[in-house]
Amino acid sequence: MADLLRITNGERIPRAAIPSLALEEFLQALSDFVKADGYIVQLFAYRDGASNRLLAVLRNEALYVAGTEVGDSFPSLTKTASKKFHMFEREIAEQYGIRPEGHPWLKPVRYHANYAGRPDVFGNDYSVDIPGNYDYFTVEGEPIHEVAVGPVHAGIIEPGHFRFQCAGEEVLHLEIQLGYQHRGIEKMLTQVPQKRLPIICEGIAGDTSIGHNLCCCQAIEALAGLQVEKGASMVRVIGLELERIANHIGDLGALSGDVAFNPPAAYFGRMRGEFLNLLQVLCGNRFGKGLVRPGGVAHIMGAEQHGLIAKKLVEITPEIKNVCDLLFSAHTVQARFDNTGPVPLELAKELGLVGYAGRACGLPYDVRTAFPTERYTDLPGNTNATTLGDVNSRAAVRREEIMHSLSLIEMMLGQHKGEHKSVQMQQYQLAPSSLVVTLNEGWRGEVSHCVLTDDAGRIQRYKIKDPSFHNWTGLAMSLRNQEISDFPLCNKSYNLSYCGFDL
Amino acid sequence: MLKVIKNRFEQGCRTSSYPKEPIKLYSRFRGRPVVNRNCDRAVALQCAQICPQEAIDPEKMTIDLGRCTFCGQCETVSGGAFVRFSQDFELGAANRQDLITDGELPDLAVQAKAHFKKLFGRSLQLRQVSAAGCNACEADTNVLNTPFFDLSRFGIDFVASPRHADGIHVTGPVSVNMKTALLTTYEAVPSPKVVIASGCCSISGGPFYGSEEIVGDLNSILPVDLYIPGCPPHPLTTLHALLKFFK
Ligand code: SF4
Numbered sequence: 197m198a199d200l201l202r203i204t205n206g207e208r209i210p211r212a213a214i215p216s217l218a219l220e221e222f223l224q225a226l227s228d229f230v231k232a233d234g235y236i237v238q239l240f241a242y243r244d245g246a247s248n249r250l251l252a253v254l255r256n257e258a259l260y261v262a263g264t265e266v267g268d269s270f271p272s273l274t275k276t277a278s279k280k281f282h283m284f285e286r287e288i289a290e291q292y293g294i295r296p297e298g299h300p301w302l303k304p305v306r307y308h309a310n311y312a313g314r315p316d317v318f319g320n321d322y323s324v325d326i327p328g329n330y331d332y333f334t335v336e337g338e339p340i341h342e343v344a345v346g347p348v349h350a351g352i353i354e355p356g357h358f359r360f361q362c363a364g365e366e367v368l369h370l371e372i373q374l375g376y377q378h379r380g381i382e383k384m385l386t387q388v389p390q391k392r393l394p395i396i397c398e399g400i401a402g403d404t405s406i407g408h409n410l411c412c413c414q415a416i417e418a419l420a421g422l423q424v425e426k427g428a429s430m431v432r433v434i435g436l437e438l439e440r441i442a443n444h445i446g447d448l449g450a451l452s453g454d455v456a457f458n459p460p461a462a463y464f465g466r467m468r469g470e471f472l473n474l475l476q477v478l479c480g481n482r483f484g485k486g487l488v489r490p491g492g493v494a495h496i497m498g499a500e501q502h503g504l505i506a507k508k509l510v511e512i513t514p515e516i517k518n519v520c521d522l523l524f525s526a527h528t529v530q531a532r533f534d535n536t537g538p539v540p541l542e543l544a545k546e547l548g549l550v551g552y553a554g555r556a557c558g559l560p561y562d563v564r565t566a567f568p569t570e571r572y573t574d575l576p577g578n579t580n581a582t583t584l585g586d587v588n589s590r591a592a593v594r595r596e597e598i599m600h601s602l603s604l605i606e607m608m609l610g611q612h613k614g615e616h617k618s619v620q621m622q623q624y625q626l627a628p629s630s631l632v633v634t635l636n637e638g639w640r641g642e643v644s645h646c647v648l649t650d651d652a653g654r655i656q657r658y659k660i661k662d663p664s665f666h667n668w669t670g671l672a673m674s675l676r677n678q679e680i681s682d683f684p685l686c687n688k689s690y691n692l693s694y695c696g697f698d699l
Numbered sequence: 700m701l702k703v704i705k706n707r708f709e710q711g712c713r714t715s716s717y718p719k720e721p722i723k724l725y726s727r728f729r730g731r732p733v734v735n736r737n738c739d740r741a742v743a744l745q746c747a748q749i750c751p752q753e754a755i756d757p758e759k760m761t762i763d764l765g766r767c768t769f770c771g772q773c774e775t776v777s778g779g780a781f782v783r784f785s786q787d788f789e790l791g792a793a794n795r796q797d798l799i800t801d802g803e804l805p806d807l808a809v810q811a812k813a814h815f816k817k818l819f820g821r822s823l824q825l826r827q828v829s830a831a832g833c834n835a836c837e838a839d840t841n842v843l844n845t846p847f848f849d850l851s852r853f854g855i856d857f858v859a860s861p862r863h864a865d866g867i868h869v870t871g872p873v874s875v876n877m878k879t880a881l882l883t884t885y886e887a888v889p890s891p892k893v894v895i896a897s898g899c900c901s902i903s904g905g906p907f908y909g910s911e912e913i914v915g916d917l918n919s920i921l922p923v924d925l926y927i928p929g930c931p932p933h934p935l936t937t938l939h940a941l942l943k944f945f946k
Contacts, residue, residue: 307876308912347880350859352827352841354834355877376877377831380912388909392751395768399906402835402931446838459703463710465845472842473725480727480784483835485930486770494775495727504725515709522702620772621749695833698874 199225200260203253203633205567208418211629211648214251215262222250222264227277229254235548235561237635238646239284241266241292242657243312248294251659253633253646259567261633268314272296280548283665289317291382303330306375306698311383335361335368343680347376354694362680370675370683372668377698385658390416391621397645398485401662401696406432406439406484407638408660408696411645414569416490418632419649420624427616428492429570430608434505435475435484435493437601437608440639442471443691444594444601445516450688451591452523455532460523467519470512477504491619499614506609513602520595533588537674537686540585544670551641552597553667553690555580556589563637575604590689626653640664640693662696714849718942722935729769729784730933733802736760738781746773746781752899752906756799764790764798765902768930788933791940792926795918798902807943815893815924819865819945823855825895826864826888830881831913832871836898836931840868843934855941861885866893866924870931872900872907873914885921897927897937905930 199222201215217225230236238253250270251263273281275298285296287305293314296302302317309322316322318330334342341362347355355376361369381400385393397412398405410432417424424432449464472482479487479495487493497505523529539549544557554561565577578600582592628651635644641663650656667690674686715722724730743757750773754766762773762782774782785802792798793810829837840857843850850856858864861884873881885894896917899905904915917923927940 347877348828348884352829352837352857354829354832354837355880376874376880377829377871378874378876378912379831379872379907380910381907383912384907384910389751391749392906395751395770395906399833399835399900399930402833403838405833405835459706462846463706465842466710466713466847469842469845469847476728477725478727480725480729480771481769481930482839482933483931485768485835486772494770494772501727518702518706518709522706525702618775620776621751693834695831698831 200229200254200262203259203261205259206414206418206569206632206634208627209261209631211631214631217262217264219264219266219270222252222262223271223273225262226252226254227273229256229260230278230280232256236280236284237642237644238633238659238661239281239288240646240659241288241294242648243292248292248312250288251646251648253644255566257566259633261631266294269295269297272299274299279546283669293317304375306378308375308378308380330373332359332373333361333369333371339363340368356694360675360680365679365681367675367678367680367683370672372672374668374694374697377695379699381699382658382660386655390623394489394621400660400699401693402483403443404439404638404640404643404662404693404696406435406488407636407643408645408662409488410436410636411634411643413488413490414634415632415645415647416624416626418634419626419630419647420490421627422491422624424492425616426571427612427614428619430612431478431493431497431616432488433571433575434497434605434608435478435487436636436638437605438471438475438478439484441598441601442468442475443639444598445471447688447691448520448523448591448594450691451587451685452529454685454688455529457523457526457529460519463515463519467512467516470508474505474508477501489619489621490624492616494618494620496616496618497612497614502609502612502614505605509602509605516598524592524595530588532685533591534586536587536682537678537689538584538586539670539673543673544585547669547673548666549670550666551637551663552590552593553670554641556583556593557585558583561642563635563642567635569634569636571608575607587685587689626655628653638663641667660699662693664692664697667692668697713846715847717935717938724786724788724933724935726786728786728788728933729771729774731785731787731790731802731804732762732782733785734760734762734782735780736801738777742777742780746777749773749776752908761799761801763903764800764928765795765926766899766908767928768899768906788935789939790928790932790936791944793924793944795902795923795926798926798928807940811944812924814891815945818891819893821854823941823945824858824864825855825866825868826861826884827857827868827870828881828884830869830871830877830901831874832898832900836870836900839931839934840870840897840937843938848934848938850938853942853946855945861887862889864888866895868895868897869901869917870897872904872910873917873920875912875914878914878920882920893924894921895925895927896923897932899928899930902926902928
């Protein structure tokens, strides 16, 4: 690791301090790191003057960064080192027209023309506005049939395309093609006035408004040298945990609905709303939009809000326990959850799964304990008892995390003394020629933003990674040799973000 | 079985009595804004400058609810001098220009087209299309199916097939990559049909206005009949708009 610079979460680094390796050294360092149980947080390209550069942020017990200059292409590490690189390399090809030579399956990620105005790596004509306009992997033979679903799905849900190769009921292969939700966010963030940043980041994935916007605001804080008061930091933790609980509860309800056990589906559905309403109590918006702003929070938690949240938690905690018990002790539910859509630990490692999808396979990584920010530095972590990688494990981890998050909020409420000010978005002078990487454990897992400023303190590159970027492949692997009728259940057990992936 | 009964008792009946009885949202909820038309021009200008959505016109003293994300910054910064957000969630409008307002909105029931009420008043089936929505609008539309709101008791349902639908309910700024799928879904709905634009994204591009990767204004590609502002619209905003416009 001699070639890499060790950094900390949310720390401003002068760009001059980032090790600039020769391409070969860079690729070797990445390959060695990843093979030794290391993971990729970010790996992306950007333009610097007349040249292309790559930047890697890696993690094991610590965070590291390194960069290199690259031409039109580089030898693919997906081919030689690890599957962990496959999405990142495809993204580099799509965003900057730089080809990873020998990539085993080079195809678009989101379907858009590259940012550099270079020839398209995939040979696409983007005046044809269909991301699914591409030759899917097919299995051939008499008994094989293909099922195509989406982009418009049967429910109130975001768009994406799923292509199943089946032998009878059994899925041999599922290919997931996204990109329908692409809004060009990374590019926008380098062009729009600073005042728009938090609002845009709250819309990266609406169910992770706080998770993503927290990454954005922490990055601005690092670059502008802002301090966050302790009380405001506690409110951020409460917000992030409320967001986690609301989503987990919603998903447990959806899972019960998918196995046709209606009572918990209805109860969880209603209780999820109670948590959204608590976010509304905090900041006036059920998704926590408008809560976090650089330097703190835009709405203070006064005695009234504190009281309302504390009271609701006392009332609802036993209800949650009881409805969880109802769900998890029903034999019919167990029969459907157990051993459905399993991903073995080795594969989860190889794919670099994060969040509850990873933890359900036995990968304990949690940003809140690995690279804590805000008040998480003082808060206890969580452990998971059921880690077999199946739907049941993913559901059980959610249940454990709900209880854990409730206890974290309780601790924060206990410590919060109400002494903090509200902040509003302002224009900040950002430190020039700097890099900052921020990570937070959003409810789906590791959310990460990476900001590079130019010599005038303007944002030159803004890179975003939603945990879904890693985990969609996990869903595809869960479906291998499963009944196609189990797809909704597997899908809900992950509940990945389309727009967070598509950006 | 016993657990089912026990939980049933604990949960009780939770369905809201809205619209029979009014419902009061928490004081921090930001609904219909009330602009102070006598406000100092300089203060209005300051609000317009900080507004991330370019929703404020300081000359005409209006806010465009089709652009506003209800972030509340203008209220805080002006200490309420320029605008105060009320808890009134009834924000739906039939005309785009009505959303550019100092706080007064026309009565939606009066504006609704009579033939829509006749056609869909007893039963309205909608196909929801998310066209690059961030999932907040989708989630707070989905919530209408939970026991608290229980949308089906009004004869309104979201259906899977556009062939079974009376119209589409669109969320998101309409990404270029979703445009074709959206138009195809619209075509698949039998006429006469309605188009509902839900959330500031579908009305104006929302937080993503100006991006080359989005259409940004649903009405520029499909004839919108009903606008539901918000980021996302509160479920009650949607419920109110649907009931007023169609019932
Ligand atoms: S509440 Fe609306 S008008 Fe006011 S600053 Fe926010 S987006 Fe602009």
